[in-house]
Amino acid sequence: MSKIHYQRLNCRQCNSDKLILAIKLKETPLANSFVKKSQLDESQSLYPLDVYFCSECKHLQLIDVIDPNYLYKDYLYVSGTSKVFVQHFEDYYRCVKNYFKSGLIIDIGSNDGTFLNFFKKDGYRVIGIEPAEKIAKEAIDNGIATLIKFFNTSLSKEIFESLGPASVITANNVFAHVDNPTSFLEGIKYLIKDSSGIFIIEVSYLVDVINKNLFDTIYHEHLDYHSIISLNKFFQANGLEIFNIEHLDTHGGSVRVFAQLKGGKFPIKTSVMDFIKLEESLGLDKIDIYLNFSKKINSIGKELNALLNSLKAEGKTIIGYGAPAKATTLMYNFNINQDILSYIVDDSKWKQDLYTPGMHIPIVSKDFIKENKPDYILILAWNFASSIIKDNISFHNNGGKFIIPLPNLEII
Numbered sequence: 547m548s549k550i551h552y553q554r555l556n557c558r559q560c561n562s563d564k565l566i567l568a569i570k571l572k573e574t575p576l577a578n579s580f581v582k583k584s585q586l587d588e589s590q591s592l593y594p595l596d597v598y599f600c601s602e603c604k605h606l607q608l609i610d611v612i613d614p615n616y617l618y619k620d621y622l623y624v625s626g627t628s629k630v631f632v633q634h635f636e637d638y639y640r641c642v643k644n645y646f647k648s649g650l651i652i653d654i655g656s657n658d659g660t661f662l663n664f665f666k667k668d669g670y671r672v673i674g675i676e677p678a679e680k681i682a683k684e685a686i687d688n689g690i691a692t693l694i695k696f697f698n699t700s701l702s703k704e705i706f707e708s709l710g711p712a713s714v715i716t717a718n719n720v721f722a723h724v725d726n727p728t729s730f731l732e733g734i735k736y737l738i739k740d741s742s743g744i745f746i747i748e749v750s751y752l753v754d755v756i757n758k759n760l761f762d763t764i765y766h767e768h769l770d771y772h773s774i775i776s777l778n779k780f781f782q783a784n785g786l787e788i789f790n791i792e793h794l795d796t797h798g799g800s801v802r803v804f805a806q807l808k809g810g811k812f813p814i815k816t817s818v819m820d821f822i823k824l825e826e827s828l829g830l831d832k833i834d835i836y837l838n839f840s841k842k843i844n845s846i847g848k849e850l851n852a853l854l855n856s857l858k859a860e861g862k863t864i865i866g867y868g869a870p871a872k873a874t875t876l877m878y879n880f881n882i883n884q885d886i887l888s889y890i891v892d893d894s895k896w897k898q899d900l901y902t903p904g905m906h907i908p909i910v911s912k913d914f915i916k917e918n919k920p921d922y923i924l925i926l927a928w929n930f931a932s933s934i935i936k937d938n939i940s941f942h943n944n945g946g947k948f949i950i951p952l953p954n955l956e957i958i
């Protein structure tokens with residue numbers, strides 16, 4: 547065990563030690579640990595990627611935790627670069643406006659400040675919290691006050707001292723990264739108790755993970771796979787209550803969860819019970835659904851592997867398309883290595899000329915496809931399959947074929 551990794555022995559939400567191994571995946575390196583050419587000789591550590599089910603509170607989680615300082619200080623994801631996300635944040639801002647017309651808005655994991663900027667333009671006071679230095683500085687340069695720190699109880703007190711209570715605190719795609727969510731909620735409560743404020747999170751939704759075979763969203767940054775059943779219990783146990791839930795299409799399927807202090811002024815909408823009923827009908831509160839999910843993923847992997855190996859045996863060349871973080875989970879679990887893929891194309895400039903985590907497959911620009919004329923493209927960023935195919939239609943018109951690995955294996 548290396549210094550940046552530890553393994554917890556109890557549930558992150560309820561502290562129970564009744565954890566059952568639910569989805570066993572292969573060990574992987576950290577999903578975003580792309581390397582430069584000069585680092586190719588250095589071997590990269592692999593960490594267990596096993597998902598556990600808490601039989602007490604029904605929460606699904608990783609127990610192998612990587613030090614967040616290591617994971618997030620140099621984080622590069624910039625929300626303002628994607629048009630789809632800017633639109634998402636504008637809609638989100640309009641939604642929040644229905645609850646509070648003024649006051650302090652705090653965004654935890656504020657990235658480049660794209661979301662807060664909508665509030666600032668509308669006269670709200672705003673503050674972002676973002677530990678990734680480069681991105682936080684970009685937000686500050688764009689006029690969004692940002693604290694370059696991790697959120698915790700002591701930071702919540704500092705903010706309260708200088709800015710007072712918050713009307714709304716948001717945490718978008720952050721809550722599943724937090725190893726001590728109880729302390730996180732303590733900080734939230736401290737900031738909203740004097741304002742009857744609300745706390746809104748957006749997290750990937752477990753129902754979508756299961757129904758759409760999104761197993762490759764399981765990697766070390768995502769410690770939690772949230773269901774409303776377990777989240778509702780967890781918030782209740784910590785003096786908060788969920789009063790509304792919306793389903794979103796982002797990240798393959800997410801939920802926006804609205805919470806307030808127990809007994810707060812917003813009525814509890816029927817959406818909360820609707821989500822819980824749906825989850826109970828699917829059996830998300832029992833271990834079997836996760837064991838069946840594992841079996842399904844393994845059989846997709848075997849089928850894909852048989853196909854790729856037979857193509858290689860025929861002398862075909864195969865390349866990958868897209869090097870998102872989740873490709874690391876997919877490649878390690880489905881044994882897609884350098885013997886199968888000659889190289890991987892990614893449209894993001896900052897990934898080109900780097901090598902994939904652990905397997906060190908080169909990442910190049912799509913110009914390589916024209917020069918090398920591969921026979922098959924395996925789409926690793928399979929959630930973007932239709933736009934990747936559209937962008938590379940000349941490859942297809944010249945006889946090339948696409949392989950889409952998930953949600954069901956497909957050749958086009």
Ligand SMILES: [Zn+2]
Nearest residue numbers: 557560600603
């Ligand atoms: Zn638990």
